[in-house]
Amino acid sequence: MTSRSAGYFGAFLQRLKFRLLRSMPCGDDHSLRRKLLIGTGIALVCTGILATSVIGSALDDYRRARQNLSGLESYRLILETANLLSAERGPSNSVLGDVGVTHGALRERLTAFRAKSDAILDQLPASAGVPRDLLAPTRAQLQKGRQEVDRVAAIPRDLRRLDDVQSVIESMFDVVDIFQSVVAWKASALTTQNPELAAPVMTGRMFGELREYGGRIASQIMAPIAVSQPLPLKNLVDSNRTRGRILQLWHLAGGRQVVGHDDRRLSADLHDVEMMFFGEGLGILDGLVAEGRKSGNYSMTADEFTVRFVKTLKPLERLRGDFLDITIERFTVLRNGALVTLAVTVTITTIILGILAGLLVAAQRFVFGPLMRAREAVIVLAEDRPTVPYPEPHHATEMRRLFDAIVILRRSLAERASLTKELKQQAETDGLTGLMNRGALDMIGERHAGNRAGENAACLILMDIDHFKAINDRYGHLEGDHVLKECVRMVRPMLRPGDIFARFGGEEFVILMSGDDLAGANALAKRIRAALEAHEFVLSDGTTLTVTASFGVAKGNLGQLAWRQLVEAADAALYRAKSDGRNCVCHSQQLHPTLVPDLPKGRDADAPARKPAAAR
Incomplete structure (x- = not known):
């Protein structure tokens, strides 16, 4: 129940109460007792409605916290799927560069990775609620890419062409790129249902992309290594472009202030990423790039490069996993807190209703007379008359204080209305410029x-x-x-x-x-x-x-x-x-813009031509 509807309903009950009190005779104890019973009954109903509203709000908080937790867990599963699809490129690259020494072991490792990818894709519809038709393009591209891997791997290594291997690698790139639609779908659903999830969702996604581009930069120089040919210019350009994307993602999501420097796990993960991936991993990559630019004689085979470089990607995977684990732990605490709040609210509400029921019995003996004599004072307050009748001198001091409190309440209500209006204006205005915020x-x-x-x-x-x-x-x-x-x-x-x-x-x-x-x-x-x-x-x-x-x-x-x-x-x-x-x-002109890094160019015809500058 919203606060506005509760206010309307409370006002209706208040008017109903006063009409009942006015319509009933006042000449004997029996009629006054009926008035008290009706008034107290209405108070019980109002309290019940208020209690229902409070319990409903606490229940909504608990349901929302549980929904957020469930959504984050399914989001973690989707990001793990993207990671496995990306990781499958490693054994695929090893098979493509196989020199025939460990062919059986490489094929077994590739088969195991494929089984993991298939298993987690099969798990997504039930565990993460991903529509099957949304997964269909990923499955189709994955099947196509695997067929290309098997086809090129079947060609004798001496006869494999650089273009064939490069085409296979790019086909496996497409698998992860297509699967990003699933990640985007889940991220949009989570941030729509609760905007406070936007930061952890986007940070987790950036960590996932960091792992993907970390693996992709190695795959982009893998084709010439697999066929022992010099590094083409295109592969070098693609590798440099990917390096720029990695550094950009690290700048956005890798800062300690982003992931929470007070957590030891994340601090250790950040240190490992900087030492292993940015230090050792990119160092290995740079060495092979330098060798490829000189000749096709590389110091490592494709499998050796894959094994060594994949080890340096582990801190990136661990960083993403730990970040999501910590986020889920935080939302688990919120869910448990909401459950405790709900239980406490139900308990307190039950106690309050029991107290009100007891007061109904006690009021027949101890509060009946004073409340009936205060009837007119309450009516005056409800109808907002300019004067408040006070009881005769023989009334008790407590009742005089009650009427004094009514006057103070009237004054406080007027002051609160004025303050509410002033606060509303302040809330809608920018303090510096005086403009609307x-x-x-x-x-x-x-x-x-x-x-x-x-x-x-x-x-x-x-x-x-x-x-x-x-x-x-x-x-x-x-x-x-x-x-x-x-x-x-x-x-x-x-x-x-x-x-x-x-x-x-x-x-x-x-x-x-x-x-x-x-x-x-x-x-x-x-x-x-x-x-x-x-x-x-x-x-x-x-x-x-x-x-x-x-x-x-x-x-x-x-x-x-x-x-x-x-x-x-x-x-x-x-x-x-x-x-x-x-x-x-x-x-x-468009109503549904698509925000991508390279936007179409357009400018004010009155503005002089300028070189492109960095976006905000």
Whole structure:
């Protein structure tokens, strides 16, 4: 039961109580007793409803905690599946480079790895709830890749071509790439059901990708090693590109502040990754690359390279596993805590209801008379009259204090209403700029729903001040705040009366315009861009700055789902503007943007050409 519906129901019961009390005669003890019984009965009903609401809330917390735990366990199983599919490339590469000495042992090892991959894929529908049709493309590509491995492995080693081996390796790459749709499906489901899972889900996924790219970088130079040929330029380029991706993932997910430096297991895992993979593993790789660039005479066979390099990948696997284990342990504690809370809530509620039942009996003797005489005072409070009747002088001191408390309560309720209004305004306003904050903006975007076609159409401008971190680092955060406020002062007069101007977070601002006039929104963004570029920002010490901004513009609709899609479209356009060199305007026509690292290029026609810069 929501707080609003509970409030409505409580008000209804209150009105019903007063009507019953007024409608019944007051001349004898029997009628007054009936009033007391009715009033106390209503109190029991209200308490029961409140208890049901509290117990329901505790039960929901327990169910949500249990659901989160179950989802994380299935997510761990899916990531383990991706790891096994990736690990199958190791024995496959060894078989492809087999020189005939240990052919039987290599084939047995490959068979064992294939059995593990098949077993865990068969387990996913039941244990992780993965739809079978979602797994079908992975199974088909896995079967195709294995057939290619067997076909090329059957060719005598001296007759194997580099292109054949490379094609097989890339076919096995495709298996993991296709399976990423399953990982993305589960990650989306978990973060949708509970946003607080977003951080561990994404971090676990990045650790999984780190393991995948760690194995992939070795496979990318495996083909020339398997056939004892010099390293082609394409393999070298692919290996360097993968190394860049590994370093990027390590920068994002490998920092101790990300995984939690206070846990000894993770600290040890991070140290092992740095020493074994980044130290020993990449060192082995670099040595073979240097040999391959000179000639096709490698110091290791494909199997020897695979065995040595796979050992250096173990810390990456252990890091991912320990991170997920620790996360699951934390959510297990939350689930157990929710269960304890539920049990305590049920116990306390039962005790309270028992006490109320006992008070109903005791009230017949000890509270009956005073409560009936206080009847009118309660009615006055409920009807919000300007005066409160006080009892006659012979009433007890406790009842006088009761009426004094009613007056204090009335005053407190008025003060609380005023404070609530003030707090609501503070909660919806950015303290630095005075603009609407993101929470209030999201509320407007998600709750708006027009009744007629086109009534909820809107255009969104995302504005991001370029290199704002450099301003803070060089001149200090106070000067950075001054720049933000000065930008707001410049932009606000350029907006229409109906436009919504809000701070989206950090150095990002949002302009929400009603209607689907994308051209008008583009034009406004260009005017703001030009105005900012032409303006001199004067700091407190007299230093002048030139500040620019990048803009992403999109059109779409308002509403719970449409708002998120509109923000994503504008954000994708902003990323394009950033990658096009900043200080420009990009717009997106699509309603469902796909955010990928290499976005299509587009820029403001008024902005001068620039070399691409790093995205935010």
